[in-house]
Amino acid sequence: MSLEEFENFDINAKRKELIAKYAPGLGFSADEIETLYDIVSTLNTILEKNKVREAARDWDHVGVHVKDGNVVLPDNFIKVVDEIVKENQLYSFFLPRDLDGLGFGNLFQGVISETIASHDIALQIMVLISLSVVEALVQYYKPNFEQTLHEFAEGKRLGYVAFTEPNAGSNLEAIKSTSELVGDEYVLNGTKIFISNGGYANTGLFLAQNMVNGKREGTNVFLVDKLDGITTLRVEEKSGLHVSPTSQIQFENVTVPKENIIADVGNGYRKVLERLMGMRIGVSFQGIAAAKRMYQVSLDYAQTREQFDQPIISFPIIRKKLSEMQKTIPRMEEYGYRAAFSLDRYNHGWIPTDVGAGGKPGPEKQAASMVPGAVRGGIAHHYVSSSKLYTSEIVNQMGYDAAQIFGGNGFIAEYEVNKLARDVRVLPVYEGTSEIHDAILTRAERAVQMIPTFKRLYETFPDSTVYERILFERFPEMKKII
Numbered sequence: 438m439s440l441e442e443f444e445n446f447d448i449n450a451k452r453k454e455l456i457a458k459y460a461p462g463l464g465f466s467a468d469e470i471e472t473l474y475d476i477v478s479t480l481n482t483i484l485e486k487n488k489v490r491e492a493a494r495d496w497d498h499v500g501v502h503v504k505d506g507n508v509v510l511p512d513n514f515i516k517v518v519d520e521i522v523k524e525n526q527l528y529s530f531f532l533p534r535d536l537d538g539l540g541f542g543n544l545f546q547g548v549i550s551e552t553i554a555s556h557d558i559a560l561q562i563m564v565l566i567s568l569s570v571v572e573a574l575v576q577y578y579k580p581n582f583e584q585t586l587h588e589f590a591e592g593k594r595l596g597y598v599a600f601t602e603p604n605a606g607s608n609l610e611a612i613k614s615t616s617e618l619v620g621d622e623y624v625l626n627g628t629k630i631f632i633s634n635g636g637y638a639n640t641g642l643f644l645a646q647n648m649v650n651g652k653r654e655g656t657n658v659f660l661v662d663k664l665d666g667i668t669t670l671r672v673e674e675k676s677g678l679h680v681s682p683t684s685q686i687q688f689e690n691v692t693v694p695k696e697n698i699i700a701d702v703g704n705g706y707r708k709v710l711e712r713l714m715g716m717r718i719g720v721s722f723q724g725i726a727a728a729k730r731m732y733q734v735s736l737d738y739a740q741t742r743e744q745f746d747q748p749i750i751s752f753p754i755i756r757k758k759l760s761e762m763q764k765t766i767p768r769m770e771e772y773g774y775r776a777a778f779s780l781d782r783y784n785h786g787w788i789p790t791d792v793g794a795g796g797k798p799g800p801e802k803q804a805a806s807m808v809p810g811a812v813r814g815g816i817a818h819h820y821v822s823s824s825k826l827y828t829s830e831i832v833n834q835m836g837y838d839a840a841q842i843f844g845g846n847g848f849i850a851e852y853e854v855n856k857l858a859r860d861v862r863v864l865p866v867y868e869g870t871s872e873i874h875d876a877i878l879t880r881a882e883r884a885v886q887m888i889p890t891f892k893r894l895y896e897t898f899p900d901s902t903v904y905e906r907i908l909f910e911r912f913p914e915m916k917k918i919i
């Protein structure tokens with residue numbers, strides 16, 4: 438690849454193309470797409486005005502700690518969060534139209550996630566996890582959730598998701614936390630670990646066993662909209678994402694009204710698995726944002742760093758690394774946008790592929806009624822898991838190449854490339870490990886086979902990149918879908 442080809446590569450061209458391709462199929466008008474771009478532009482203004490990329494280096498250094506039971510974050514980090522969430526009321530766009538929102542779903546969440554993560558992934562986590570709670574309240578809507586949704590829209594609430602426990606990570610059904618109905622309230626008890634935003638955010642989802650007469654009868658998920666009875670035991674020291682609180686939190690006789698249950702009594706975890714996949718899209722777009730930054734900073738460095746009296750980009754082996762990155766980034770976007778689109782269509786009750794009727798509620802529902810619910814769900818899972826697995830694994834390989842281009846500086850913490858490589862290490866772990874998504878893909882493949890007109894993603898790319906070849910060796914299931 439020539440120097441010109443690197444310089445002429447428009448890193449955001451694919452994004453525009455994919456939004457234009459998919460947004461109309463979700464019923465969004467040209468004006469609504471324009472609104473999305475306005476939001477992205479406002480976010481970029483806030484992020485640049487606050488010099489978030491530079492500040493993120495300090496945040497990474499200072500990190501987060503617990504003082505007198507409170508989670509303490511850098512002041513200017515909180516200021517940026519407030520500006521996005523309170524002053525600009527970011528979550529209001531994600532409320533359904535009949536609750537005065539704009540009905541934004543995962544396709545637009547992806548773009549917004551990428552925009553913020555491109556400045557700092559930890560900031561994206563702090564801001565966007567709230568949408569997991571909003572997603573749960575919207576997907577399993579009950580009138581008593583309306584007030585909380587409006588408070589999210591007004592920026593009065595920040596979200597967390599408290600599922601993981603010391604002995605229950607990938608296998609969440611092994612949780613020990615309990616919920617017991619006493620009168621009209623559930624009493625919640627248990628200790629959760631690794632909770633992003635835990636102890637800082639005021640509104641969460643809590644997963645617990647459903648205890649009836651001392652026996653377990655399935656699992657429940659609750660909306661917990663206050664901090665009373667919740668203690669932050671510690672925040673973890675991590676190899677990356679230092680300013681994102683990853684907390685151990687204890688729930689001691691926390692009471693919530695029985696109406697705060699999400700979906701059905703005793704069926705919480707299954708319902709969560711079935712529908713709440715938005716943050717997997719968020720992680721895919723963290724990966725896309727990081728991959729683009731890795732490419733940009735490595736390209737700049739390779740053009741300016743000289744060895745043997747020439748810029749290191751003149752060495753074919755360095756150019757090869759950059760060209761593999763450049764070739765792979767649009768593929769990450771193809772998978773990410775396709776997954777978000779498919780999930781949004783599934784959430785609308787439509788067929789989660791482009792086999793539907795083009796974003797028209799009546800005909801879409803009619804078309805979807807011909808396909809069993811399990812098959813529709815399976816297809817959505819297939820796209821979401823393949824995108825999350827592909828992006829999170831590959832961005833780690835890219836992080837290795839990008840840091841290598843920086844030589845010794847790639848190992849020095851103050852360089853953005855070093856921070857990016859450390860931060861993305863967790864992408865293949867949270868929101869379902871790569872191994873778990875590999876297993877989901879095996880199951881979902883059967884669902885995919887049942888719609889013969891289903892357009893396969895791998896038709897798009899006839900060849901493979903070096904990153905994909907490594908991925909196939911490690912996760913053979915992915916080879917079937919690329």
Ligand SMILES: Cc1cc2nc3c(=O)[nH]c(=O)nc-3n(C[C@H](O)[C@H](O)[C@H](O)COP(=O)(O)OP(=O)(O)OC[C@H]3O[C@@H](n4cnc5c(N)ncnc54)[C@H](O)[C@@H]3O)c2cc1C
Binds near residue numbers: 866869
């Ligand atoms: C920074 C960070 C933030 C997090 N944020 C949150 C949060 O906000 N809320 C929350 O609830 N949790 C959160 N988590 C927890 C995260 O979701 C879990 O760490 C993850 O699900 C894996 O669980 P585990 O760590 O217990 O690993 P384990 O489940 O013990 O897995 C260990 C290894 O075994 C593999 N494995 C497990 N089961 C299988 C299987 N069936 N087949 C093949 N391989 C398998 C895994 O893939 C992994 O490689 C966070 C974690 C981190 C590190």
